[in-house]
Amino acid sequence: MTERDTFAAARANFVQQLPLLIALVVLWMLLWGAVSWLNLITGFLLALLVTRVFYLPPVELSGRFNPIWFAAFLVRFVGELVFASFQVAFQAFDPRGVRSNAVIAVQLHTRSDFIMTLTAIALSLIPGSLVVEADRERSILYLHALNVGDSAGVDQVRSKVLAVENRLVRALGSSDDVRRTRP
Amino acid sequence: MTSDLLLDLAAVVSLLLGAFLSLAAGVGLVRFPDALSRLHAATKPQVLGLIFVVAAIALEARSWSTLLALTPVLLFQVLTAPISAHMVGRAGYRTGNFRKELMLVDELEDAVDRATRESERTAGDADSDSDSGR
Amino acid sequence: MTILFTLTGALFTAASLLAVYRIVRGPSILDRMIASDVLLTTLILVVGAEMVLNGHTRTIPMMLVLASTAIFATVAVARYVSKQDLSTKDDR
Numbered sequence: 001m002t003e004r005d006t007f008a009a010a011r012a013n014f015v016q017q018l019p020l021l022i023a024l025v026v027l028w029m030l031l032w033g034a035v036s037w038l039n040l041i042t043g044f045l046l047a048l049l050v051t052r053v054f055y056l057p058p059v060e061l062s063g064r065f066n067p068i069w070f071a072a073f074l075v076r077f078v079g080e081l082v083f084a085s086f087q088v089a090f091q092a093f094d095p096r097g098v099r100s101n102a103v104i105a106v107q108l109h110t111r112s113d114f115i116m117t118l119t120a121i122a123l124s125l126i127p128g129s130l131v132v133e134a135d136r137e138r139s140i141l142y143l144h145a146l147n148v149g150d151s152a153g154v155d156q157v158r159s160k161v162l163a164v165e166n167r168l169v170r171a172l173g174s175s176d177d178v179r180r181t182r183p
Numbered sequence: 184m185t186s187d188l189l190l191d192l193a194a195v196v197s198l199l200l201g202a203f204l205s206l207a208a209g210v211g212l213v214r215f216p217d218a219l220s221r222l223h224a225a226t227k228p229q230v231l232g233l234i235f236v237v238a239a240i241a242l243e244a245r246s247w248s249t250l251l252a253l254t255p256v257l258l259f260q261v262l263t264a265p266i267s268a269h270m271v272g273r274a275g276y277r278t279g280n281f282r283k284e285l286m287l288v289d290e291l292e293d294a295v296d297r298a299t300r301e302s303e304r305t306a307g308d309a310d311s312d313s314d315s316g317r
Numbered sequence: 318m319t320i321l322f323t324l325t326g327a328l329f330t331a332a333s334l335l336a337v338y339r340i341v342r343g344p345s346i347l348d349r350m351i352a353s354d355v356l357l358t359t360l361i362l363v364v365g366a367e368m369v370l371n372g373h374t375r376t377i378p379m380m381l382v383l384a385s386t387a388i389f390a391t392v393a394v395a396r397y398v399s400k401q402d403l404s405t406k407d408d409r
Contacts, residue, residue: 031381033252085231088224089204092211098220098285103276105290124265127227130219131269132276133291142291144272146223154288195321198369202328205362208355209335218347221339225351229358233384236365240377243369252377256361256384263388267354270395275347277399 019061021047059114063174070171077164080126088127091147102148103132106161108139109181115173116141119165129157194242201235204228218280219272226268233260325366332359350394357387 021044028043029035091098110116116139120131123143133142145157169181211224237257241250275281276291336359339352361383364376 085228089207100287102287103289205332209332225355239369259385267391274395274398
């Protein structure tokens, strides 16, 4: 009985790690620049070795995936990345310089570490906002925002963060999270 | 022939945009007032700069295998940039590497103050408990 | 073509010189670290730009190695700086 339990646990563990394994094999093929059986087999063995030696706690995926919202997230993300990059670039040449910054606490709606991490990564890649600290238990992100002039600017940053979270939850979050984020 | 010319032109424009963003990072690095602002100027526009340069290489080489070979470069940069930005940002905030007078609101400081006040109060309670117990 | 060479070269050179200025002047070690990060990313971009201008793809592995190892120095220094701060906080 216990043997079967450990076997089932091992299989669940393997299934949970499958996305990571596939990603590592694809990366291995990209590094070699060729798709072949040899690459596939050596990549798979290496991925197994790497995930055993450098063990990471399994990521809890929600099991929900909405491609339309994910596409919406990607399009908006790339748009904001390009727009904000040029904004910060022109800021650098602006003769008035930086007037004031702000550290803003944003209370997220989600209770999932995965969504919180993705939100933090997306916000860190968009110029003008930077995650300084994260409170995992209360799911609060502390962001450093560049050139926020007044309280309207603070609100603007906050609603931007919540919009990014909202799109991510709709794309990847659990249905519980979707209900929570709906205003 | 004309499509070749268009692709070349697109490559050149991408290259120049990448170079411009790189220069903007340098200028921001020198002109911005404190370490945290410089971090904004420095790390993130260059990710877009790298995207532009990678696009220029792919447009110039005009082969899918080149684009695939370049994907890991972008992937590594996009995955590691938030980590290094967060580590430097947190270290910069904790060591007080920013100008207080430029900070409009600091909600993290408020939260830290509240937490230390609370922990002091509970620590005080624990002390008095152990005193009475003795 | 020569104009393009000169223009991109000038932009990248200016960016590197500004980063070097910040490395030399930087008041804190974090400023220097940020600036050296910019210098390294500029180097990656220059390797890429050279491929575009000379029309070859031989140095892609170089870009790959630079892009994947750039993070180590930054993380090491940032960790060291936070730890140092925690141990000296009571003195100040």
